[in-house]
Amino acid sequence: DQQVKQNSPSLSVQEGRISILNCDYTNSMFDYFLWYKKYPAEGPTFLISISSIKDKNEDGRFTVFLNKSAKHLSLHIVPSQPGDSAVYFCAARGYGGSQGNLIFGKGTKLSVKP
């Protein structure tokens, strides 16, 4: 049973507009959420994270929003650039002894058109 779900396999956005990538989770014990970006033939790279005690974290063009009651988080990229075209993975981590257990969604492929 998937604990972290990214229901949109792909997303296409025009350059300069906002990209919104969504992620849902089922385990209320997750305490930390992360977004990774992956280009072909490379390992994933860490993008931004948010603690479960917060509802927003911002880093430049990237903002992550967390809605704990809905078990939903989203990544906003504003403005989108062609170099943002990649696969984006949402990930979640549990408490205590399971902190090393980082669970990923299946990813959303973002295409930013010039």
Added chain:
Amino acid sequence: EAQVTQNPRYLITVTGKKLTVTCSQNMNHEYMSWYRQDPGLGLRQIYYSMNVEVTDKGDVPEGYKVSRKEKRNFPLILESPSPNQTSLYFCASSLSAQGGYTFGSGTRLTVV
């Protein structure tokens, strides 16, 4: 340069022939982990380690072994590889649980 190094980058092997994929990090990270990436399935965690001699199963540990005898190294061992272990494997490390993992460049394994 701070990095996670996996070797080899590509490997083709036959069913049943034991193999080891090495992983080394030079950042003095506590946490290390192995993932496999398959089409339509995303990244699935195989094993992780929170310190030397401390390892735990991830979501898909069957058919794999790991060891953490030194802080910097975390090899992945396939005692008897099978074709369903054909995949893209990533090693990762993290200073702390909050920091997120830094990933290596990947090892593409084909078992025939």
